[in-house]
Amino acid sequence: MPHFARLYNFACWLTQDRAAAEDLVQESFVKALKGFSSFQQGTNFRAWIYRILRNTFLTSQAGLKATVPLDSDDDAPSEPATTETPESVLLARVEQQTIQKALEELPVNYREIILLCDLEEMSYQEISQALAIPMGTVMSRLSRARKAMRSLLTAGSGGTEG
């Protein structure tokens, strides 16, 4: 089962629930097996299977409850500036848990694109295929997502300083 463990990790981040993630992975693999004929040879297999998982998530109960519509980049709220603390100093203090908490708090469309880029190390082209969005949207959404992440980390750091 290629990508099984990584898809499970990704599913956990999307659903934020292990049982729901298991259902999501299982359903995605079943769909992949059934729909393999729709996979075009020569295209990216990893992007294809992540796309199946994401689409399955979007049509699940958990996905429908996602607070932010996944394809509404144009009207996404702008994030506050985060220049008050140098990040290099900030990051030295930030615990792994703080980053995990920030990821959890991100809107799901920001969370998924950061995971695909930073954890899965997908190229922008692959992300474009996995999320079914244009390359330009990949770059703009990623930029907003990281800004939001930095904002959350700065806020988190401010709250824990003593």
Next chain:
Amino acid sequence: MNCDLCREKLDAYVDESLPAEELAAVDGHLRDCPSCATEALARLQLKRATRAAAARFSPSPEFRLRMESAIQKKRRPISKIAWAPWLSAAAVALVLIAVSSTLLTRHAEREQAVAELLDMHVATLASTNPVDVVSTDRHTVKPWFQGKLPFTFNLPELQDSQFKLLGGKLIYFNHNPGAQLLFELRKHQLSVFIVQNQPGGLPLGSGVRQTSENGFSEETWTESGLRYVVISDAGAADVHGLSDLLRAAARQ
């Protein structure tokens, strides 16, 4: 390039997704602008920290077994009923296995290549004669490789930098000759490996790639048909600093 434009490109820069021309422009700006260089380093650190923090959930053995069993069940009844679906399922299984094994093999090859170079670096540091040509002068070290290697390379001018050249030696990697250069920064030593970038020779990927493991940092890239790998325990920023100097020298 000004700071505003540079900052716009920094995400793509740390994601190694900039076209060559823009990469050179950002590299050039970062060399001259400490503020943007600090920002670039911070974004790189955040990317790495995110990668470490996000690899959080593992499937339980029970779930894995359940999945394998479910997939087996999907295949078995089909095989008894008709040939076409059976062939389809078999093709899927074969492709999945092929894709999986190719990815695993590539990953394993890369890990092995990095581990081998890291071993060579550590062995060099432990040796009483770490280099064959001992000189801080690039005009002595570079000519020493003439006739020993099927390629040539440029070494950077280090007069205004913190790095000091210690020398070099001939290595063999994947049955091909290459150069190992040793540099010093404060009390740390940095190895630079240069080999020909042959197809299938060094499975390290393309573009600038940085990783850190076991306290060592590594940066690798290709330039003019040569594969460069810089390894040291001096820290990712220092490894990147030397890498920048080498890239600039290679483009002269």
